[in-house]
Amino acid sequence: MAATPSPFDCIQSTRLTTRCVEYLIDRAGRGLPEGALIGYKDGRVQTIPLEEFPRMLEPAAARPPAQWWMRLRGRPGPAPAARGDAGMTPPAPDRANKGG
Numbered sequence: 001m002a003a004t005p006s007p008f009d010c011i012q013s014t015r016l017t018t019r020c021v022e023y024l025i026d027r028a029g030r031g032l033p034e035g036a037l038i039g040y041k042d043g044r045v046q047t048i049p050l051e052e053f054p055r056m057l058e059p060a061a062a063r064p065p066a067q068w069w070m071r072l073r074g075r076p077g078p079a080p081a082a083r084g085d086a087g088m089t090p091p092a093p094d095r096a097n098k099g100g
Contacts, residue, residue, distance in 0.1 A: 019045045 005013070020038055027034050036047040048056075058065040 015045055019047065023047050 016038055023036060023038070035050040037050065037053060038045065038047050040046070041048070056064055
């Protein structure tokens, strides 16, 4: 059973949903049927074309090769810039939610 979403979770999901809807409206208005990933990169919500997805993964581990949390474990892994910053960065802490 999942826990009740925190205010931080609600704000983040609203930001991601808003960006998704804006992306879909923009592409539909231009007649461009494109899919994309959405997530936090460089501290901002960004969309990434689906064509880039295979390049973003380390096949053996089924995850991005460079991830922000690897530094916490003492294993730097590949530099983020080496593969186009394939590891999504964590969201910036919300000021309203001091716990992060």
